[in-house]
Amino acid sequence: MMFKHRSPSQQEKILTLALRQIEIMLKNMQSDGKDLSRLKLKKFQKTHHIDCSCKLCKTAKTKNDPRLRGLLEDGFKVYLPGSSKDS
Numbered sequence: 001m002m003f004k005h006r007s008p009s010q011q012e013k014i015l016t017l018a019l020r021q022i023e024i025m026l027k028n029m030q031s032d033g034k035d036l037s038r039l040k041l042k043k044f045q046k047t048h049h050i051d052c053s054c055k056l057c058k059t060a061k062t063k064n065d066p067r068l069r070g071l072l073e074d075g076f077k078v079y080l081p082g083s084s085k086d087s
Protein backbone atom coordinates (compact mmCIF):
# COMPACT_ATOMS: atom_id res chain seq x y z
CA MET A 1 0.00 0.00 0.00
CA MET A 2 1.05 3.54 -0.73
CA PHE A 3 0.26 4.99 2.69
CA LYS A 4 1.63 2.05 4.65
CA HIS A 5 3.61 4.18 7.10
CA ARG A 6 0.92 6.73 7.75
CA SER A 7 -1.73 6.60 10.44
CA PRO A 8 -5.41 6.39 9.49
CA SER A 9 -6.04 9.99 10.56
CA GLN A 10 -3.23 11.18 8.26
CA GLN A 11 -4.74 9.17 5.44
CA GLU A 12 -8.06 10.90 6.09
CA LYS A 13 -6.36 14.29 5.95
CA ILE A 14 -4.61 13.47 2.69
CA LEU A 15 -7.86 12.24 1.18
CA THR A 16 -9.74 15.36 2.26
CA LEU A 17 -6.99 17.58 0.83
CA ALA A 18 -6.92 15.64 -2.43
CA LEU A 19 -10.68 15.86 -2.83
CA ARG A 20 -10.59 19.60 -2.14
CA GLN A 21 -7.88 20.06 -4.78
CA ILE A 22 -9.88 18.08 -7.34
CA GLU A 23 -12.99 20.10 -6.55
CA ILE A 24 -11.12 23.41 -7.03
CA MET A 25 -9.61 22.15 -10.29
CA LEU A 26 -12.98 21.08 -11.65
CA LYS A 27 -14.61 24.36 -10.59
CA ASN A 28 -11.85 26.28 -12.38
CA MET A 29 -12.31 24.21 -15.51
CA GLN A 30 -16.03 24.85 -15.38
CA SER A 31 -15.60 28.61 -15.05
CA ASP A 32 -13.24 28.40 -18.05
CA GLY A 33 -16.26 27.26 -20.02
CA LYS A 34 -15.43 23.55 -20.13
CA ASP A 35 -18.45 21.27 -20.26
CA LEU A 36 -18.02 18.83 -17.42
CA SER A 37 -21.54 17.46 -17.40
CA ARG A 38 -20.46 14.28 -19.17
CA LEU A 39 -17.41 13.74 -17.01
CA LYS A 40 -17.23 10.23 -15.62
CA LEU A 41 -15.09 8.51 -13.08
CA LYS A 42 -14.41 4.83 -13.36
CA LYS A 43 -12.67 2.51 -10.98
CA PHE A 44 -10.57 -0.07 -12.73
CA GLN A 45 -8.97 -3.22 -11.49
CA LYS A 46 -6.81 -5.60 -13.41
CA THR A 47 -6.72 -8.99 -11.72
CA HIS A 48 -4.13 -11.70 -12.05
CA HIS A 49 -4.41 -14.26 -14.82
CA ILE A 50 -7.22 -16.81 -14.43
CA ASP A 51 -4.67 -19.62 -14.00
CA CYS A 52 -2.62 -17.74 -11.39
CA SER A 53 -2.03 -19.73 -8.23
CA CYS A 54 -0.68 -17.11 -5.83
CA LYS A 55 -2.05 -16.96 -2.29
CA LEU A 56 -4.70 -14.33 -3.10
CA CYS A 57 -5.97 -16.08 -6.21
CA LYS A 58 -6.10 -19.42 -4.42
CA THR A 59 -8.22 -17.88 -1.64
CA ALA A 60 -10.49 -16.32 -4.25
CA LYS A 61 -10.93 -19.71 -5.87
CA THR A 62 -11.72 -21.55 -2.63
CA LYS A 63 -14.17 -18.87 -1.53
CA ASN A 64 -15.52 -18.57 -5.08
CA ASP A 65 -15.19 -14.77 -4.91
CA PRO A 66 -13.31 -13.18 -7.85
CA ARG A 67 -13.00 -9.88 -5.95
CA LEU A 68 -10.43 -11.49 -3.68
CA ARG A 69 -8.05 -12.19 -6.58
CA GLY A 70 -4.60 -10.61 -6.70
CA LEU A 71 -4.41 -7.26 -8.48
CA LEU A 72 -1.92 -6.13 -11.11
CA GLU A 73 -3.37 -2.64 -11.32
CA ASP A 74 -5.87 -0.74 -9.28
CA GLY A 75 -6.87 2.83 -9.82
CA PHE A 76 -9.25 5.43 -11.13
CA LYS A 77 -9.83 6.86 -14.54
CA VAL A 78 -11.59 10.12 -15.38
CA TYR A 79 -13.01 10.26 -18.88
CA LEU A 80 -15.57 11.76 -21.19
CA PRO A 81 -17.71 9.10 -22.87
CA GLY A 82 -17.04 8.94 -26.60
CA SER A 83 -13.77 10.88 -26.36
CA SER A 84 -11.58 7.80 -26.19
CA LYS A 85 -11.65 4.32 -27.66
CA ASP A 86 -11.33 2.43 -24.42
CA SER A 87 -14.25 3.99 -22.57
Ligand SMILES: [Zn+2]
Nearest residue numbers: 048052054070
Ligand atom coordinates in the same frame (compact mmCIF):
# COMPACT_ATOMS: atom_id res chain seq x y z
ZN1 LIG B 1 -2.54 -14.21 -8.39
